[in-house]
Amino acid sequence: MDATVNMVNQTNERLRGSVDNPANISPTSGFFFTSPFRSLATQGCFTRLSQPAAGGESLNSAFQQAVQQAFSQAQAAGIANPILCGAIPFDTRQPSALFVPQQVQWFDRQPFLHRQIPADAELLEMVSQTEHPAKNDFMQMVSSAVKATRDGALSKVVLSRLLEIETRHSVDKPALMARMIEQNPDGFHFHVPLEQGALLGASPELLLRKLDNHFHSTPLAGSAKRSSDPQQDQHISRQLLASTKDTYEHHIVTEGMREVLAARCRHLNIPQQPELLSTPTLWHLSSPIDGDVADPAENALSLACLLHPTPALCGSPMSTARELIEQLEPFERGLFGGIVGWCDAQGNGEWVVTIRCGTVVDRQVTLFAGAGIVPDSSPASEWAETGTKLTTMLHAFGLNQR
Numbered sequence: 001m002d003a004t005v006n007m008v009n010q011t012n013e014r015l016r017g018s019v020d021n022p023a024n025i026s027p028t029s030g031f032f033f034t035s036p037f038r039s040l041a042t043q044g045c046f047t048r049l050s051q052p053a054a055g056g057e058s059l060n061s062a063f064q065q066a067v068q069q070a071f072s073q074a075q076a077a078g079i080a081n082p083i084l085c086g087a088i089p090f091d092t093r094q095p096s097a098l099f100v101p102q103q104v105q106w107f108d109r110q111p112f113l114h115r116q117i118p119a120d121a122e123l124l125e126m127v128s129q130t131e132h133p134a135k136n137d138f139m140q141m142v143s144s145a146v147k148a149t150r151d152g153a154l155s156k157v158v159l160s161r162l163l164e165i166e167t168r169h170s171v172d173k174p175a176l177m178a179r180m181i182e183q184n185p186d187g188f189h190f191h192v193p194l195e196q197g198a199l200l201g202a203s204p205e206l207l208l209r210k211l212d213n214h215f216h217s218t219p220l221a222g223s224a225k226r227s228s229d230p231q232q233d234q235h236i237s238r239q240l241l242a243s244t245k246d247t248y249e250h251h252i253v254t255e256g257m258r259e260v261l262a263a264r265c266r267h268l269n270i271p272q273q274p275e276l277l278s279t280p281t282l283w284h285l286s287s288p289i290d291g292d293v294a295d296p297a298e299n300a301l302s303l304a305c306l307l308h309p310t311p312a313l314c315g316s317p318m319s320t321a322r323e324l325i326e327q328l329e330p331f332e333r334g335l336f337g338g339i340v341g342w343c344d345a346q347g348n349g350e351w352v353v354t355i356r357c358g359t360v361v362d363r364q365v366t367l368f369a370g371a372g373i374v375p376d377s378s379p380a381s382e383w384a385e386t387g388t389k390l391t392t393m394l395h396a397f398g399l400n401q402r
Helices: 002-016 062-076 135-150 173-183 230-242 244-264 300-307 318-328 379-396
Strands: 032-034 039-043 047-049 083-088 097-100 103-107 126-132 156-167 188-193 198-203 206-211 214-218 220-225 265-269 275-278 282-286 289-293 339-344 349-353 357-361 364-373
Touching (some): 062 097, 062 300, 135 318, 135 379, 156 379, 198 379, 206 300, 214 300, 220 230, 220 379, 230 244, 244 282, 244 289, 300 339, 300 349, 364 379
Antiparallel strands (some): 032 039, 032 188, 126 156, 156 364, 188 198, 206 214, 357 364
16 A cells, blocks of 8 residues: 555656645636546646547547547647546547646645635525426336336446526636535545536546556445434444445446456456445445556556446446436436546546536536436435435535425
């Protein structure tokens, strides 16, 4: 463990370059990403990359060629250590929202964990909120998915819902980011500028971190709402670890990842049993996975595309689950359920799953939450679970669900 930490620190120093005072970095002026590994903020845009990421697990794919071309053009223009950052949608056949920034600032995220919400930031006032789909429709979706898993068509599928909110005044994005960081200090915080508005979130789930030939992943599957009573909270966590339904759901995810990773690794470590990971509102079943790639030409994006979407966000088998999602969900996920992160020209990088997130366009806010459906799932429980997940973002916006 100490050797790994030292390696990370040395690499950070090698790639960090000159950094302004973190207090002067704006989390909403460009791409912003914080992690225990590395944190960055960008300025400007050298070039955009909208090439769909489908097939990006292959180093000879059109997507990978577009990535390398963007890096080469940036280096030729004088950007010594270019990165590619942004978001890839849930359906990798859709256009990516990636770009090479003009400048990158690497910083220690600790100061941001204690940032104060601006004193003049007012809590948002809702004009309206709409659940999409409505409760009964969502529960019917879950019932249909449960039947599909019991019939053997697939072992798991992830269904999601949206909460669409209109506020009286434009959203104060810097204040919003400050709230998310304050309320979810252990998460991965991100702000992705889009053609219209921005994608913001505090994800608890690491899809892929790559440093040289070594990588990490921490999939989450199976969750339970936390209690404010310490004894009850511990009881809930123990129940989650012992839950047949949740451990089965988690096993599907880790085995699915083993199937796609094994052929690309000379070493792969996947724990036999999950452990607990907590956020302010939920307990999760988590499995810290790590390994070494067999081919040194692999990069953070090739591995991320290999894994995405995992059974934790789509289901298993992936193609069947995605087809069922398209049939049942009355909206396109877009960047929701996708991945957010960065990759450098040396192949290092970090990508997290786009959950506990929302999009902001002036006074329009859309929040997203999903839940894994397996044969033992209950429609009412899945509605409650997605509601608990939405609460994280509602609180971040300074709103209480009515």
